Amino acid sequence: VPTPSRTSLVAIVAAGRRLIESEGLTGLAMRRVADEVGVQPPSLYKHMTGRSQLIRLIAEDVLGDLMNSLNAAVTGDDPRANLVALAGAFRRFAHENPGAYALIFTPLPEESRPDPNLLTKTGDQVLRIAEALAGAEHSLEAARTITAWAHGFVAMELAGAFRMGGNIDEAFTFGAARLGEALDSR
């Protein structure tokens, strides 16, 4: 006798993401996810293979949102201005979704890592800007320099590693401007 689902994968992923956002990866307990969607823990396993896969699905959900934010931020033609806009959107996303952000940049076990293609697509805007700035031969290195800086900055901010005072917003703007200059080979 078939029974209709009392929950769904989307609902499970959404609940899991909420838990991660509010309490981090440790807060993502299967029992709590089950509570949130209104079933018993074992039922979750009818919708996914386990916690590792759930983490991957949540990470991919987050990446999709990040990609949309980044795409929406790049509007103009000037690559330096685009770099500043992109970096700003990136940082804003991290501030608004610190838990989600930490998840996608945390070193995850193989089974929990998001689809490589999705990562590539998320990095597309940086690559475009990097190419416009540094030229085709150096686009990849330039893109990696930008991504590394932006992620490193935000990660240290969120980890509370900037403890020497000073204005952090200014340090970010400073870095974006200098990077724009440094990579601009036109």
Add this chain to the structure above:
Amino acid sequence: VPTPSRTSLVAIVAAGRRLIESEGLTGLAMRRVADEVGVQPPSLYKHMTGRSQLIRLIAEDVLGDLMNSLNAAVTGDDPRANLVALAGAFRRFAHENPGAYALIFTPLPEESRPDPNLLTKTGDQVLRIAEALAGAEHSLEAARTITAWAHGFVAMELAGAFRMGGNIDEAFTFGAARLGEALDSR
């Protein structure tokens, strides 16, 4: 009747660090630490308050080693060359101690975060170089740009986030050189 200790805090921290290095934070189970030092799990609590504190002690141990590596790397007078040397030593440390590295840059709960003073002391070399390059007024921003880039680069490397091919060593050298130029205001 007093009994001599069958283990010590140093031994516990060392065992914990080995576990973290080989299996990550998840592998740091109190029972396994106890196994490694040859006591029963509850005995560990005579030497420390719990797992959170153990994580903090391990993180501080790692920071000490990183600081020594960084100090040893900076030998010359030319700030740009020093920047390259410092960045190289930083990356080498991360490659040789990936688990330990991930630990100190992971967002940890308050009770597990290393002593702020130790973080400051570890960042001292970057700050010196940043000041030599960018001048006193911009030393902090410049230091943060360097640290963010270096950490971001290494973190993405370790997280397996560079998936578009290309030579990663070259991308690192490229970034170091461009940053040196960009921050040099002499």
Add this chain to the structure above:
DNA sequence: ACCTGAACACCGTTCAAGT
């Protein structure tokens, strides 16, 4: 086809009892 309760092998931590 999905859900459930019971069970298994794990956690970190507490505590009274031992020496």
Add this chain to the structure above:
DNA sequence: ACCTGAACACCGTTCAAGT
């Protein structure tokens, strides 16, 4: 003063039984 075994309240996951 340190160590131990037993216990508590948690995990993720499996599985047979229910509808």
